[in-house]
Amino acid sequence: ANPNPIFPENAIVLFILFCIIIGKLGPWTNALSLDIKNRLRNDSESIRTASNDYGNLIHEIPSSVLYPSKINDIIHLIKSSNARSIPFTIAARGRGHSVRGQAMTRGGVVVNMTSLSKNGSRIRVGKNSLGSYVDVGGEQLWIDVLHATTKHGLAPVSWTDYLYLSVGGTLSNAGISGQSFLHGPEISNVLELDVITGQGNFVTCSRKKNSELFFGVLGGLGQFGIITRARIVLDKAPTRAKWVRLIYSNFSDFSRDQEHLISSNAPNYVEGILITNENTTNDWRSFFSSSSNQSEIASLLKKKGLLYSIELVKYYDNQTASTIDKEFQLMLKELNFIPQFIFNSDVSLIDFLARVGNLDNNPNGQLETHPWLNLFIPKSRISDFNAGVLVNMLPKLNYTSGLYIFYPLNKNRWDDRMSAVTPDEDIFYALALLHTSLPKESNIFDKFNNQILRFCENAGIKVKQYLPYYKSKEEWIKHYGSKWDIFQKRKLQFDPKMILSPGQRIFNSVS
Numbered sequence: 001a002n003p004n005p006i007f008p009e010n011a012i013v014l015f016i017l018f019c020i021i022i023g024k025l026g027p028w029t030n031a032l033s034l035d036i037k038n039r040l041r042n043d044s045e046s047i048r049t050a051s052n053d054y055g056n057l058i059h060e061i062p063s064s065v066l067y068p069s070k071i072n073d074i075i076h077l078i079k080s081s082n083a084r085s086i087p088f089t090i091a092a093r094g095r096g097h098s099v100r101g102q103a104m105t106r107g108g109v110v111v112n113m114t115s116l117s118k119n120g121s122r123i124r125v126g127k128n129s130l131g132s133y134v135d136v137g138g139e140q141l142w143i144d145v146l147h148a149t150t151k152h153g154l155a156p157v158s159w160t161d162y163l164y165l166s167v168g169g170t171l172s173n174a175g176i177s178g179q180s181f182l183h184g185p186e187i188s189n190v191l192e193l194d195v196i197t198g199q200g201n202f203v204t205c206s207r208k209k210n211s212e213l214f215f216g217v218l219g220g221l222g223q224f225g226i227i228t229r230a231r232i233v234l235d236k237a238p239t240r241a242k243w244v245r246l247i248y249s250n251f252s253d254f255s256r257d258q259e260h261l262i263s264s265n266a267p268n269y270v271e272g273i274l275i276t277n278e279n280t281t282n283d284w285r286s287f288f289s290s291s292s293n294q295s296e297i298a299s300l301l302k303k304k305g306l307l308y309s310i311e312l313v314k315y316y317d318n319q320t321a322s323t324i325d326k327e328f329q330l331m332l333k334e335l336n337f338i339p340q341f342i343f344n345s346d347v348s349l350i351d352f353l354a355r356v357g358n359l360d361n362n363p364n365g366q367l368e369t370h371p372w373l374n375l376f377i378p379k380s381r382i383s384d385f386n387a388g389v390l391v392n393m394l395p396k397l398n399y400t401s402g403l404y405i406f407y408p409l410n411k412n413r414w415d416d417r418m419s420a421v422t423p424d425e426d427i428f429y430a431l432a433l434l435h436t437s438l439p440k441e442s443n444i445f446d447k448f449n450n451q452i453l454r455f456c457e458n459a460g461i462k463v464k465q466y467l468p469y470y471k472s473k474e475e476w477i478k479h480y481g482s483k484w485d486i487f488q489k490r491k492l493q494f495d496p497k498m499i500l501s502p503g504q505r506i507f508n509s510v511s
């Protein structure tokens, strides 16, 4: 007999079933308007895309994906989460070009930012008393910003190497490339942002207005709000780029020349790569050298084990075309590269900035993983790092397949009030170990990356990870160092229920 006549047996069963259905259907069934429910999808294609990224290493399954058509859809979603006794997590996904699940959420809702501009571009060039700027939707790709602004004879001054990345996703990290030594990272060139905070408040912020949110969001790994618009500084666009690559076998010459170049404003772009083996010929940005050069480089490489290359660009236009060669020669005269290894190119600004094509078209994309490690290394220990990691460890990595980018940056171009973290020295080097591997071999690279981090730890080299990936809160606290208190305070202020960007694993642990 049923001991509880007021709550009959089948009612209990029905109640349990009801709870299961609510739980299964996920968070969007409660308190969401019909309009937004129609924009949530959990079909297999949406879930599959949202549970993978460029790294192809981590897969977190969300309960659904929001395809917003307007900013209000995102506000509504975040407010609905806040209204629940147990909020659901929300991850903005720009282009999903993170490599360790940073734009994912397990069981929460992924916001497919791209759908905001489905009905047309959200890029507008404008001008005020301070100069030209472009207002860009957070979901827009830098490649579209390039095309839209150069039509007006204008362009942003700071870029990433690869332009098929979203503005919101890169501003959540920093956005670095060979222009950053001069103009700072992309985050240093933002005038104003529209942000939807973790409480669902729509806030316009800048250095002067709501500055705590502004500085928090720039390099803030998506923790404080979703960027829906960024106002970015524009300058007159040059039309052409004179572009050279120089090769070095001696590290001191290479680093001295790189540091010399970034101490002046003679070049517009300074980067470098490491030549370890096959990437000499198989470079995603092409080496503009003939096959005879390739064999000379290969034999030098065999002798030395590792070579270094500086990539140097100076922009020009019709007005400066007559002096560019002379200016370039003056710049080169001061450098100590191997004289026979200088490779020249001269291309349009657009061809230079868009030199890395759309990698999403790679037919092997699904078969590859990208166990990358990006580091900022303090200049004072760069020789020790070179000897211990680049000379000693890197050439022994038999599985090498990828690109190793290596160049110095000036810290005075970074605003320390922003969330982005850099070493505590005037100059630091950015090293991007962009490994490509088969899924079954990715653990070899993970092990290698960990070895590097351990080497730095043991040698007391205070590196900082760029595009950081940590598994424990202690590691995050160490990463942020003196910035941890403000970072945590901002989280409590703007996303107190810890709803946003759980894939970064800072405030939300993922088992």
Ligand code: FAD
Pocket (backbone or CB within 6 Å): 053, 054, 091, 092, 093, 094, 095, 096, 097, 098, 099, 102, 103, 104, 113, 138, 139, 159, 160, 161, 162, 165, 166, 167, 168, 169, 170, 172, 173, 174, 175, 176, 177, 221, 222, 223, 225, 226, 227, 228, 359, 467, 501, 503, 504
């Ligand atoms: P996603 O992976 O979609 O998101 C990254 C993080 O930002 C997530 O936490 C996400 O939740 C959050 N987020 C996304 N959109 C928003 C938004 N609108 N508001 C708030 N938070 C948001 N970086 C450089 O600095 N320089 C380079 O030259 C460079 N080259 C790259 C080349 C390749 C091939 C790849 C794969 C990456 C490269 N990166 C480079 C790294 C890149 O900048 C970051 O991975 C960046 O996050 C990618 O942008 P995304 O739109 O794909 O971000």
